Amino acid sequence: MSEGQARYKEEYIERKTIKRKILDYFFITIFSFVYAAGVALFIDPNNMAPGGITGIAIIISRVSGVGTGTLIFLLNIPIVLVGFWKFGWRFMISTFYCIFATSFFTNLLAPLGAATKDILLAAITGGALVALSIGCVFKCGATTGGADIIIKLLRRRFPHLRTGMLFMLTDAIIVTISAFVFRDLDAALYGAITVAVTSLVMDVVLYGRDEAKMIYIISDHPEGITARLLDDLDIGVTYMDGVGAYSGKEKKVIFCVMRKNLAPRAEQIVKEEDPEAFMIISSATEIFGEGYKSYFSEKL
DSSP states (O other): OHHHHHHHHHHHHHHHHHHHHHHHHOOOHHHHHHHHHHHHIIIGTTOOOHHHHHHHHHHHEEEHOOHHHHHHHHHHHHHHHHHHHOHHHHHHHHHHHHHHHHHHHHHHGGGOSSSOOOOOHHHHHHHHHHHHHHHHHHHOOOOOOOOHHHHHHHHHHHHOOOOHHHHHHHHHHHHHHHHHHHHHHHHHHHHHHHHHHHHHHHHHHHTTTTTTEEEEESSOOHHHHHHHIIIIOOOOOEEEEEOOOOTTTTTEEEEEEEEEGGHHHHHHHHHHHHHTTEEEEEEOOOOOSSSSBBBOOOOO
C-alpha cells in the first residue's frame, strides 16, 4: 500500500469514527428523553422508587422537595468523578452527558404529571421505557451512571461478589425504604414490579434470551485489545494459536466469554483498537466455571 493510500485509509477511518460518535450522542439524547419520560410521567408521580440512583432521588425528592431530575444529577456527580479516576475519561464522558440529559429532561417533563393513575400500568410502562433507554444507551457505548458504576467499583474491590446479587440487593433495599418514606406498601410492591420489568425488558432489548456471549477475535493488534478487555471489563481472556490457511501467517486468536451486559462494550473496544479485526460473536446458553454456574448446581 502506498503512502497516499495509507493516509487516505487513516482519514477515512477517522471520518467514520467521528460520524459514529455524532450518531451515538444523537441516540443517547433521544433515549435519555425516553428514560426521563418513564421516570417523570409514570414512575415518580405514582410514588414508586424502582431502585438505583433514580429510586434514591425519588425518595429524597419527597423528603426535601428538590426536583427528581436535579437530584439524579447531584447524586451522580461524586460517582462520575470516581469513575473518571478509575475508568478514564473516554468511557465516562458519554456517561456524564447521558446523566445530564436525563436529569434535564426529567425536570422538563415533571410538570406534566402522571400519564396514568393506574399504578400497575405505570409500573409496567415506566419499567419498559427505562429498560429500553438503558439498553440502547449501552449500545451507544455509555451508561446511565449510578448503580452501574458503583457495582463495577465494588466488583473490583470484592471480586467474589456476583453482579446480579449486588443489583438485586441494592434494589431491594431502596424499594423497602420507599415503603416507609411513602407510607404505602402497595406502591413499594409496584416499585418491585417496575424493577422486574426493567430487568426483563433490558435483557430482551440487548441480547434476547441468551445467557452469555462468546467472542472470538482475530486481529493484528491482539495485545491492545486484550489489555482493554482485561482492564475495562475485568473478564478472563484466552489466547489460541491460529494459522491462516491461505496466507500461512500465524496469528493469536483472542477468545473470551462474558456476561450479556458487557458484550456491547467489548464490541466497542475491538472497534476502537482495530477497526479491521475479524470478530465472531455467538450466544452461550450455559457457562460452567468460576464466575458462572457451579458444576454441581442443579438444573431448573
